[in-house]
Amino acid sequence: MISTQPARGMRDFLPDEVRRRQYVIDVVTGVYSKYGFEPLETPAVENIETLTGKYGEEGNKLIFKILRRGEGESSGEADLALRYDLTVPLARVVAEYRAQLPRVFKRYQIQPVWRADRPARGRFREFYQCDVDVVGSRSVVVEAELCAAASDVLLQLGFRDFQIRLNHRAVLMGVLDAAGIPGELHGAALVALDKLDKVGAEGVRRELLERGVSEAGARATLAFFDHQDAHAAEAGGWNSGWLDRLRSVAGGDRPGEPHVPASADVSTRFIAAIDELAAILSLAADTSAGPHLRIEPSLARGLSYYTGAIMEVAVADLPGSLGGGGRYDNLIGMFLREDVPACGFSLGLERILVVMSERKMFPPGVAGAPADVLVTQWNAERAGDALALAATLRSAGLRVDVYPDADKLGKQFKYAASRGIANVLVVGDDELAASEVTIKDMKTGDQRRVPRNDVATALSTTGSAGLPAGGSRIQNG
């Protein structure tokens, strides 16, 4: 017997789950559309050359590769591969259709990607990414708009207690530089520093040493991040406290002992980066993101391709993030062989779905009954009448299921109950003669007879409200 489970790490989505996913996707596209973002869709399958070499050695191994067809099949060679992310396809699209795209291209894309990762709790081999990117502008207005849009999405989904953590690659470089860590170790140091939240100062110190950072450099780095709580209490508040502190470091104030003079280039970029962070905070102040933005100078985000501001969404009592992004000015031009400024934000759709399910955040209707009413069959001869009644009710805007077989009414009621359908209609001989319909409220069991022309109205007003229950005891025809 062949297994009927989905392939390893992949998921079937039964109706309720599809509705929940679609609800979140509708909120996301609704918000992004309000910000002038436009939808893009690219094929699931890309030429293999488009993908190889774009995701590092580890990523390369996780690409699903497609065997050549026909004659080529026996060669065992792959010529195509499954989409691994939405950024490389965006870069390809920007290169291919540049002349047709607006000067500033604001696109969102919500599509599955495939990675041959080892499946684990919450980690799948097919999962949706939900990316929004602005291509073609270096203005920090873009960063502020992306934070505001992400914030609107989260608020509309019902999240309240979230932070949008904000940092800047050049700020991180400036701090490491000030701590005397040489440029060639910055990458390694960032990997360690990114774990400050998880493993604490001592854990980071150990990893910094392992990665070749000097004892003094490690100490100086951690000294800088050691005063977070103190700064939060400062009069100006967390964000301006940190901006002040960063400015003093950039201006020459050294948190630790070892002081290697910063290169003019690093220092200029450091100061410009602090100004950018300040600008983003100020730009977003009067948007929904305002109260949620929080400078987090240890935030590094793993991906090395970020070149400017970086951001990440954190929710209280929730490990990990619900999304993140940043500026990456050197990536989108990969196929054009030129720099194309870009800044993007990726919502963690799968994670958002898990959290919303766990916290019961979906509105009651989202995975509710598949129909408002079930039309039953009195007998096979009258099936046409049942379909005509259904057609009328559908025209009136109702979602109507028709029971297909002239089974015993009890069985038909049971079916309605099993699908969670709240109302069942019966047109027995009496009802037919009187041009009436009996409505059975499945929750209360109440029955009432209404004129056939009034059924849609009767069902639109809630169930058994005040109306007398129908008199006739229903029996199967």
Added chain:
Amino acid sequence: MISTQPARGMRDFLPDEVRRRQYVIDVVTGVYSKYGFEPLETPAVENIETLTGKYGEEGNKLIFKILRRGEGESSGEADLALRYDLTVPLARVVAEYRAQLPRVFKRYQIQPVWRADRPARGRFREFYQCDVDVVGSRSVVVEAELCAAASDVLLQLGFRDFQIRLNHRAVLMGVLDAAGIPGELHGAALVALDKLDKVGAEGVRRELLERGVSEAGARATLAFFDHQDAHAAEAGGWNSGWLDRLRSVAGGDRPGEPHVPASADVSTRFIAAIDELAAILSLAADTSAGPHLRIEPSLARGLSYYTGAIMEVAVADLPGSLGGGGRYDNLIGMFLREDVPACGFSLGLERILVVMSERKMFPPGVAGAPADVLVTQWNAERAGDALALAATLRSAGLRVDVYPDADKLGKQFKYAASRGIANVLVVGDDELAASEVTIKDMKTGDQRRVPRNDVATALSTTGSAGLPAGGSRIQNG
């Protein structure tokens, strides 16, 4: 240089195209939801055993196969494959989740499938299928509901002149049997007969002979279909004319000379099938499908898995069909190794999109501007004010784009024009001082100043209607 085109036979969908596709999909899901159908989604990737052997020898060759990962990669062996249709995954889902699914499972599924076909005009290697199926009932109420739903979809999309052609596998068998064609040649004869519309009677006659049907059998078969126009003119109309004719053939009246007595089994099924066709017509009479249903006794549809009624949508002046389906009681149980009754309908989504584009059937808003209004930047210092204005307008329900850079206003206007955005907002020094905003109508060029609090209202009422054009000539700040 790597090509930046999508892979062969695959398509990128730029924003306008995504919106058109989404519009059609929304209509389809809206209608199907009104019929109590529920959404299902399955993974793009299936275990290769799930797919192989399910689509015949030709189909097998067209499956995209995925190379094993890791150690296995060098073997050139495939363990996974891309979804080839939506029916086999449905069969797998019905087997896997039977206990959770309702007794009658009504699902729709709109997802891409992949076939390594030779690409041609209108034939792609990645394309969407749009299937709706009812699993678990043998009642012809199902056929009638499927026809009504398809009809509602087409009407809502703006199609008027369509027919839903209706036939039955057992009717075809009965007619061939009456024409003296032995059972083992029925399959081959159907392939030939299916082309009657395209190649005419002489073409079909030739193919029937090639496929081993006797001269007399071919003549008798074609004699039966030769009287279509005459029947159309009969008093009872096309459908009842054909039902009468079929009944007379089933009852022993032989259209051609050679008469091999029908087996009792074929004859019983023939008569039952005619009754089913009559029932479908009568059931659907008072639904939207009523005026569109048309008995078409030569309709065979290629797929051999149909067991009962078959239907196909034809539009005047359009070769090919916009969709089709039928009853296939022996397929959905393939993994359960038992018969599970099923009947389905597949809308030709890609074809519908092509026809709607060619015939300009999309409502004007569908691929319209990506935003209702563009907020310009007066200067970099006032970017925060622009974002705050945008936030207010978005809260009021408008779709608002913000120009990210403090470029010359002329350049910002040009950008709005290039994106088709109808209104542009400018907050210059005068406007700021007066708490006003200048609205520029990009179509007429008219400008008017309105109080800042009234912008949303002013933009909701159409453009330049009656309001005095703003006085101040705008210059860049």
